[in-house]
Amino acid sequence: MTDRSTRRQWCRGVGAACVVVPAVGCNLPDGTGVAYETWADYPDRSLPAELRLVQAAILAANPHNTQPWRFVVSPTSIELWRDADRSLGAMDPLGREQVIGLGCALENLAIAAPGFGRAVTIETLPDADAPLLVARLGLATAEAQDHPLADTIVHRHTQRGRYLDAPLSEQVEPAMVELIDDLDDVELVLLQGDDRARFRSGTIDATKAIVDDREMNEASHVWWRQTIDAIERHRDGLTIMAMGFGAATQAFGKLGDGPSAAKAGAYWIRNTERGQTTGSAFGALVTPSLEDPAMLLQVGRAWQRLHLWIVANGLAAQPLNQMFERRDREAQRGLPRDFGERLDGLVGEHAQLGFRVGYAWDEFGPSPRRPVDWVVDA
């Protein structure tokens, strides 16, 4: 085949793609539609205040977008329950991330309440006989008040693209420390400078270890949602639009049936080596004990608050927990402590949640959410 005929064939191929892509494009996921309505409608003024508060909780960060919550609601109270069926299995072997995600929901409730004229009292893990009951919130009518982070609830999204390699301003770290000062059991460790390289290489190595561990990789892949149909049926999980891919990868990725778990793992490693370990600083939230559920809830509250503050101040963030997930897996399987040791050395014992923070090159939009009526029990 001559160069010219090869080129002609290539041009024909591109021409065909130019016709096919827009033609099927209307059936491809684009981050809009019923799966995203809670973001678009929030706060839905047609709902009573207590259900608007549930909307706020639904918009919180949570592991793998599993949304492991249920709510029992009355005009004077909201109970937050753990949905044990929505666990990450081998990806979250000690169930730590699930409880942290519930803490994130709790924080959004607390931040939204004053704006809807509600004063809240929060009792966490109130009932030893009901192990899935996470918190009971009392709601009293009060004069409506603005919370400085309430307007950001709807703008906070996990940003998984490339970040600028620029230092944080000197005010950021003390402001973040002060923001969570009232959460007595949570300490913030921020790694800037040389320690960033150790966090970065540890995260890449841990991603490879997860992908090599078939049970973990498949437990993660269960939550992948490829098509509009899957996104709208489940309204949870991870989508191609939220992964931080460039425009071409997104466009062509949407055309296929979706990657196998192994292929998705390979993309994940590549993405972690490239964009997902860029940024101004890595950080971790640390507590005095690793598995105390009350402390895990505080970590969730701290992360949600910090992420809202980060976004309100023009920065971006992504939790990065591969090392933490591997450390828990080592404990669960009685494996030699590799990532456990690395984390102890980097951020101290009992590190609960890792993240990166910085200035995003590109902003990515929301992840799907299950609506209020799917998660509220009478």
Ligand SMILES: Cc1cc2nc3c(=O)[nH]c(=O)nc-3n(C[C@H](O)[C@H](O)[C@H](O)COP(=O)(O)O)c2cc1C
């Ligand atoms: C405890 C916890 C752990 C998380 N770990 C990761 C992680 O390792 N990598 C990542 O990209 N996102 C992580 N996330 C972010 C969630 O995937 C994200 O919150 C969820 O998909 C919903 O998307 P949103 O934050 O954009 O609303 C984590 C969130 C929580 C609460």
